[in-house]
Amino acid sequence: MPLDRKTYPGLYNALATPDTVLELDDVADDVAAEQETLTSESPEVLADSSTSVMDGLSSLQETLKHVLKGISDSTESEYKRLISNCDTFLKEHSLLQDGESLFSRPPRREAAYLIVAWIMDV
Numbered sequence: 001m002p003l004d005r006k007t008y009p010g011l012y013n014a015l016a017t018p019d020t021v022l023e024l025d026d027v028a029d030d031v032a033a034e035q036e037t038l039t040s041e042s043p044e045v046l047a048d049s050s051t052s053v054m055d056g057l058s059s060l061q062e063t064l065k066h067v068l069k070g071i072s073d074s075t076e077s078e079y080k081r082l083i084s085n086c087d088t089f090l091k092e093h094s095l096l097q098d099g100e101s102l103f104s105r106p107p108r109r110e111a112a113y114l115i116v117a118w119i120m121d122v
Contacts, residue, residue, distance in 0.1 A: 086118045093117075 083103050090096040095114055102114055
């Protein structure tokens, strides 16, 4: 059944504005196509497919854990490289003493200004 102005006037008026042209026939075609993808499988078939979906999701989760571990390892090494570069810059400009790091606990009161100075120099 097509979604047209006569069949669904309230919906048509709510969605259609003078500035946009809403192709309700296209919407109806999309809905019909999606409904064709729905199946009326037996509960056993649905249970089997849901088990395979869960297995697939479990496998995907394991793969993502492995990939994300690599990303987090590389991110950590990149952060350490940036910290070292910032500390080196600050020492070269006598803003830190040898053996000090800007990135220590508790943070220095002027840390934000020193980081901005380093960023502006890069």
